[in-house]
Amino acid sequence: MKAIVYNQYGQPDVLKLTEVEKPEPGDNQVLVKIHAASVNYGNLVLLKGEPFLARFAFGLIKPKYSIPGGDIAGRVEAVGKDVKHFQPGDEVFGDLSGCGWAGFAEYVSVPEKALALKPGNVSFEEAAAVPMAGVTALQSLRNKGKIQPGQKVLINGASGGVGTFAVQIAKALGAEVTGVCSTRNLDILESIGADHCLDYTKESFTEKAERYDLILGVNGGLPLSDYKRALNPNGIFVHVGGSSSQMFQAMALGPLISMIGSKRMGNFLQRANQQDLIYIKELVESGKVKPVIDRYYKLSEVPDAFRYFEEGHAQGKVVITI
Missing domain, CATH: 3.40.50.720 (NAD(P)-binding Rossmann-like Domain)
Structure with a gap:
């Protein structure tokens, strides 16, 4: 599969589109075919290793997580034998920041607690802007x-x-x-x-x-x-x-x-939380909350998406289509 990979902290130029092995779901994991992702401030911290205190979580000398990307939306392709709440074909969205990141890729395997069913009234791109x-x-x-x-x-x-x-x-x-x-x-x-x-x-x-x-x-x-x-x-x-x-x-x-x-x-420091994600899903489905999206970039254009996001003038979210 294709993924954005980096092996050193730095500017967006260190992000490279690369072929990597497609993951297999563990017993309590869900394999998701990712349709869209989005850029957040946490992704920028992960890229640069700044502020320095963040490196105690992300890797002191070099990044602990080689594939960045926290927010995703996609479709379940397979589930492990202990997964209880999802099945192949389900449309889901989630925040991977608490379980290894890796959202800027075509597939990801994650614990089911990182996901919720996607709001039914929005696209994958809109859903990826939310978590x-x-x-x-x-x-x-x-x-x-x-x-x-x-x-x-x-x-x-x-x-x-x-x-x-x-x-x-x-x-x-x-x-x-x-x-x-x-x-x-x-x-x-x-x-x-x-x-x-x-x-x-x-x-x-x-x-x-x-x-x-x-x-x-x-x-x-x-x-x-x-x-x-x-x-x-x-x-x-x-x-x-x-x-x-x-x-x-x-x-x-x-x-x-x-x-x-x-x-x-x-x-305040956000913590990924499945129940809060479900609460936001319900607000989106009720029409009380709608994602605001500024720009869309392809997976190959992730470095450009980071450059634009870093300028600090995005109107709403910056979304990656995969």
Whole structure:
């Protein structure tokens, strides 16, 4: 089978389309013929080995996982003898980040806990855009942000992969949602149901009188003090993505700020979770959440997909067709 393979950390040039052996499913594994995959920030960390702390999970000197790619959607081709919930022919999607990655390939064998049945109302390409970004948005809002109906929620970086899901999931959970993006992305936020859209090139939410119960920092490099100022008493800030300096501020200062005041601030790291994936599937099938896709690339064009994604201006998700 064909797969994208790399053996050293670096720029997208180290990713090569190569013939490798087709995997066989183990007793508790599902063999999936992959129809589509997508690019996430975790893929970029896996490629570069940065920040350096990530290498303790991904390989200190060279990559532990030779085939990158976390999100997939495809069709079950075979199952191991102990698999209980899937059978050949099932259309599935999933997040492979917790079980060896390897999504940028024609086939993959994975534990059944990494998969869920694909939403029936979307294509393979749309389904592949969902798992990691959708679950990240859900867990950061619900688990870390403790979102409640009627709250005022702000998403900074609302037009990217995680941001577009966060806006829609927050709305589905009953919040009043403000999305922050650039001028060219305002139409996207309106189309996915944001109650208020702020163009950061023209105004800053940190300078307005409005205060929020929950803020997700999905992108950007604002200091923690700006986010703290925009929170209501007892408000919560969750750092999901952005500059390295902002991440380290949230790691180092967030717990201290949370200890000495009523406002809570901290980092969030997504964990693959089958039940959360099923929850997102149901939101997609109900029409409350729809994937937003910016560009499509072929498997042979994965290096170009990474170059575009790394620029940081993707409107929604970048999808790989296989």
